[in-house]
Amino acid sequence: MKRRWQLFEFEDLPWFPKVIRAGMMDYLRFMISALGTYQPIVPLLARALHQTRQTRMLELCAGAGGGTAGVLRSLRTTAQPEARICLTDLYPQPAAWQALQAAAPGLEFEPAPVDATAVPAALSGFRTVFSAFHHFPPAAAEALLADAVHRRTGIGVFEGAGKHWLELLLAVTVLPVAQLLITPFIRPFRLSRLFFTYGLPLIPLFTIWDGCVSILRMYPPDQLLALARRADPQGRFQWKAGIVRHWWGPQVTYLIGVPSRESQEVSTLES
Numbered sequence: 001m002k003r004r005w006q007l008f009e010f011e012d013l014p015w016f017p018k019v020i021r022a023g024m025m026d027y028l029r030f031m032i033s034a035l036g037t038y039q040p041i042v043p044l045l046a047r048a049l050h051q052t053r054q055t056r057m058l059e060l061c062a063g064a065g066g067g068t069a070g071v072l073r074s075l076r077t078t079a080q081p082e083a084r085i086c087l088t089d090l091y092p093q094p095a096a097w098q099a100l101q102a103a104a105p106g107l108e109f110e111p112a113p114v115d116a117t118a119v120p121a122a123l124s125g126f127r128t129v130f131s132a133f134h135h136f137p138p139a140a141a142e143a144l145l146a147d148a149v150h151r152r153t154g155i156g157v158f159e160g161a162g163k164h165w166l167e168l169l170l171a172v173t174v175l176p177v178a179q180l181l182i183t184p185f186i187r188p189f190r191l192s193r194l195f196f197t198y199g200l201p202l203i204p205l206f207t208i209w210d211g212c213v214s215i216l217r218m219y220p221p222d223q224l225l226a227l228a229r230r231a232d233p234q235g236r237f238q239w240k241a242g243i244v245r246h247w248w249g250p251q252v253t254y255l256i257g258v259p260s261r262e263s264q265e266v267s268t269l270e271s
Contacts, residue, residue, distance in 0.1 A: 045075065052126055058088065059088060060088055061116050086108045145157075180198075227255075238257065238259075
């Protein structure tokens with residue numbers, strides 16, 4: 001499945017009800033955290049932080065923060081004991097982030113909206129994007145990467161899936177059933193989440209649509225590299241893209257860019 005379909009996801013629409021979006025994001029966070037979706041990329045991220053001499057990460061498009069706490073804990077207990085991460089989003093979710101902050105040392109958040117294609121200079125750190133890069137059409141995706149290049153800060157883009165038909169099959173069969181089973185255990189507890197899952201099942205229905213579209217919109221590694229090269233025409237960054245697997249099968253697609261040694265030297269002279 002190499003073609004990218006530029007379809008729409010309901011959660012991207014500005015008029016989409018916040019309560020439904022929050023319910024979908026809570027489910028995504030729960031599943032990513034419970035399955036340890038992004039654990040295979042921890043060594044890649046640790047290496048990138050070492051190369052850029054950074055301990056602070058700036059997560060763009062954080063949503064409800066799915067997987068972030070687990071990745072941060074792994075970094076702090078292995079290669080980066082001083083690692084920190086700041087969650088940001090165009091639609092901030094401070095309620096969900098406060099719960100994560102209480103349980104994850106080193107986690108903080110920015111309560112104001114943040115545009116991932118034009119990040120304020122005051123927000124520093126190695127940039128990460130988990131489960132969200134597919135939301136950006138090519139021009140916006142290039143702008144997101146180009147902004148990181150312009151600021152000479154490294155960036156890692158991670159999608160918790162591979163782009164193939166089996167993922168679509170799971171999105172319309174196994175995952176909806178799992179959503180119905182686990183919703184009562186998602187915290188913080190919300191009556192609205194229960195109502196819009198079992199009473200009026202809008203959260204599961206929109207999750208199925210957005211989950212399928214997410215896979216169809218994903219960029220495979222070769223397209224990620226092509227975007228990176230267009231965003232970095234002067235070759236200021238070193239880019240790497242690929243796929244890593246969990247021992248039990250699922251894939252994570254990634255793109256990592258770090259400033260080249262020459263670019264880092266220029267940045268040091270200018271600071």
